[in-house]
Amino acid sequence: MLDITGLSHRYEDGHQAVEGVELHVDRGELVSIVGPSGCGKSTLLRCVAGLQRPSAGRISVAGRAVDGVPDDLAVVFQDYTRSLFPWLTVRDNVALPLRRRGLARAERRARALDALAQVGLDATAGKHPWQLSGGMQQRVAIARALAYRPALLLMDEPFGSVDAQTREDLEDLLLAVRGGAGHQGGAGHRGGAGHRRGAGHQGGAGTTILLVTHDIDESVYVADRVVVLTGAPGRVHSDLPVDLPAPRDQIGTRALPAFVRLRTEVGRAVRRP
Amino acid sequence: MTPRPRRVLGAAVARGWLLVLLLLVWEAAARRAGDLYFPPPTRIVRTMRELWWSGPPSRLWLSEQAVDDFVPSLARLLLGWALAGVAGVVVGVGIGLSRVAFHLADPVLQFGRAVPPPALIPFFMVVFGLGTSMHLAVVVFGAVWPVLLNTADGVRSVEPLHLDSARVCGLGGWARLRYVVLPAAAPRIFTGLRVALGFALILVVVAELMGSGDGIGARLNAAEREFRPDRLWAGIVLLGAVGCVLNALFLLVERRVLAWHRGARRMST
Numbered sequence: 001m002l003d004i005t006g007l008s009h010r011y012e013d014g015h016q017a018v019e020g021v022e023l024h025v026d027r028g029e030l031v032s033i034v035g036p037s038g039c040g041k042s043t044l045l046r047c048v049a050g051l052q053r054p055s056a057g058r059i060s061v062a063g064r065a066v067d068g069v070p071d072d073l074a075v076v077f078q079d080y081t082r083s084l085f086p087w088l089t090v091r092d093n094v095a096l097p098l099r100r101r102g103l104a105r106a107e108r109r110a111r112a113l114d115a116l117a118q119v120g121l122d123a124t125a126g127k128h129p130w131q132l133s134g135g136m137q138q139r140v141a142i143a144r145a146l147a148y149r150p151a152l153l154l155m156d157e158p159f160g161s162v163d164a165q166t167r168e169d170l171e172d173l174l175l176a177v178r179g180g181a182g183h184q185g186g187a188g189h190r191g192g193a194g195h196r197r198g199a200g201h202q203g204g205a206g207t208t209i210l211l212v213t214h215d216i217d218e219s220v221y222v223a224d225r226v227v228v229l230t231g232a233p234g235r236v237h238s239d240l241p242v243d244l245p246a247p248r249d250q251i252g253t254r255a256l257p258a259f260v261r262l263r264t265e266v267g268r269a270v271r272r273p
Numbered sequence: 274m275t276p277r278p279r280r281v282l283g284a285a286v287a288r289g290w291l292l293v294l295l296l297l298v299w300e301a302a303a304r305r306a307g308d309l310y311f312p313p314p315t316r317i318v319r320t321m322r323e324l325w326w327s328g329p330p331s332r333l334w335l336s337e338q339a340v341d342d343f344v345p346s347l348a349r350l351l352l353g354w355a356l357a358g359v360a361g362v363v364v365g366v367g368i369g370l371s372r373v374a375f376h377l378a379d380p381v382l383q384f385g386r387a388v389p390p391p392a393l394i395p396f397f398m399v400v401f402g403l404g405t406s407m408h409l410a411v412v413v414f415g416a417v418w419p420v421l422l423n424t425a426d427g428v429r430s431v432e433p434l435h436l437d438s439a440r441v442c443g444l445g446g447w448a449r450l451r452y453v454v455l456p457a458a459a460p461r462i463f464t465g466l467r468v469a470l471g472f473a474l475i476l477v478v479v480a481e482l483m484g485s486g487d488g489i490g491a492r493l494n495a496a497e498r499e500f501r502p503d504r505l506w507a508g509i510v511l512l513g514a515v516g517c518v519l520n521a522l523f524l525l526v527e528r529r530v531l532a533w534h535r536g537a538r539r540m541s542t
Binding site: 049050051069071073074075077079081082083084085086087088096097099100128130131144 | 432434435437438440441442443444448452453456457459533534536537540541
């Protein structure tokens with residue numbers, strides 16, 4: 001699904017963000033990328049999103065070289081206040097990328113409402129993003145990505161700006177929409193999951209997800225694989241498969257010896273590059 | 274809870290008592306002085322009624338004089354402002370979207386903005402004669418700058434992440450402008466338009482004073498020739514009222530269109 005070979009990027013000011021990154025991600029995988037701060041995680045993601053042209057290397061998504069924003073891609077940014085558009089309602093925000101899919105207005109709206117129901121926010125469709133709490137706004141951003149049903153979903157520190165409890169809810173929501181976490185999705189906590197269709201149907205199991213985070217526990221908890229980058233300039237330090245059983249849950253999964261072993265391993269890799 | 278009418282009345286009293294007091298003092302002082310140049314407010318209002326509000330009810334009591342005076346001035350003001358608004362937004366967006374265009378155009382804009390528009394009136398008279406085209410040219414030239422510069426600034430300062438989001442959402446060209454750039458710049462565009470509306474009123478009067486057969490400015494000139502200070506005052510008060518009404522109408526529209534902006538700002542503080 002995603003192939004990165006020899007990716008390097010040096011900014012105009014001479015800062016070398018990433019150097020010689022090699023990464024291959026299969027269709028349907030959820031890979032988290034961790035590393036010390038300033039290791040070029042976000043740069044890597046921006047290059048994959050086509051928002052930044054790398055100085056060297058090749059990126060291809062679904063077999064096509066990235067040159068501009070790939071068609072079948074959605075991004076969830078950390079800063080929801082500046083990635084959602086405050087002048088649009090929640091529903092219109094979610095429906096906006098669907099114009100690219102060439103859908104009629106009515107269908108765009110219906111799909112937006114569907115995606116909002118998936119994250120348990122269908123009741124807020126007519127509100128504006130700034131009328132919602134931070135965690136709800138980030139769920140709107142996630143709904144916008146889900147509504148598009150992308151083949152590749154990029155998430156740049158998506159849960160970095162919300163409180164700890166909301167963070168866990170959003171992690172579970174991510175697992176739920178992927179169809180991995182069974183009954184207790186994050187949306188369920190808010191009591192809005194009733195309308196959720198089969199999770200796999202909507203941008204679910206087929207979607208490949210690349211998640212950048214600085215939270216080691218999170219990287220292990222949500223992912224199928226954890227890729228650790230070294231400090232600046234970022235290179236791939238290690239690539240660890242996560243073989244935790246599904247469904248995962250915040251208490252049980254985090255108590256498993258396998259989880260503890262993995263988080264220790266990732267933590268060591270991050271701290272001793 | 275006090276009934277609504279009483280609360281509204283209370284608010285009106287709280288906000289308007291100084292105005293009323295000033296009017297009363299003015300009235301008393303002017304009556305006492307008996308100076309021809311400073312008629313009391315009641316006299317001014319009577320003159321205004323004689324001049325402009327002595328018509329039949331079917332025409333909203335507007336006299337023919339009122340139609341002759343108001344319609345040309347308001348038409349010039351609004352048309353000139355609208356033309357300046359459209360030109361300012363179009364050029365401002367063009368300049369704001371391109372860094373090269375902005376740096377090239379900036380010195381020209383700074384110079385153009387610095388030229389006092391009334392200084393161009395003699396030139397516009399030569400080019401356009403004494404008619405409405407001259408008035409429009411003055412209004413457009415004066416009112417275009419605040420719109421243009423504010424629009425360019427607004428477009429240049431759209432959040433980079435909003436632009437990234439737009440790209441990721443696959444919005445390009447017209448859709449990007451329509452759904453992201455223009456709404457993001459709208460608060461600045463509205464600021465420019467509001468300033469421009471004030472300029473337009475000033476400039477239409479100046480242009481009419483300098484040369485016109487009709488309009489409120491021409492009425493002021495006539496009052497001066499006829500030596501009717503009360504009519505001069507009537508014109509002054511009328512223009513002040515026009516300015517207030519236009520501004521209030523504009524704010525009403527702005528509040529509706531930019532409701533999201535007020536709300537978002539209230540939330541972030």
